[in-house]
Amino acid sequence: MKQKKREKILIVEDEKSMNEILRILLESEGYDVTSALNGNEGIGCLKRDIFDLVITDIKMPGTDGFTVLKTTREISPDTLVIMITAFGTTE
Structure with a gap:
């Protein structure tokens, strides 16, 4: 019997607890x-x-989520990207 391909997801999140929660939930x-x-x-x-999907935080020290998005588009244009942030706005 042929095994179904498991979708591959990359999480790029500098907050360790959020990174771990997302990993556990998705696995x-x-x-x-x-x-x-x-x-x-993440870029490495x-x-x-x-990857089929990249979930990246927007605000991270050093290389931010927008750079991860740009690099993902350059390397693998078909990969979906979800951008998340813990920083809200008050509008």
Whole structure:
């Protein structure tokens, strides 16, 4: 019997607890999850592997989520990207 391909997800989140929560939740749903704790590490993962989805924090020290988005588009244009942030606005 042929096994179904597990979708690969990359989490790029500098907040360790949020990174871990997302990883545990997604793995429990059957996804193949790789996590990175900063933008540079995430970009390194993108250069080594192909992902179906990238979930990235927007505000991170050093390389931010917009740079991760731009790099994802350059390396793997078909990869979906979800951008998250803990910083809200009051409008």
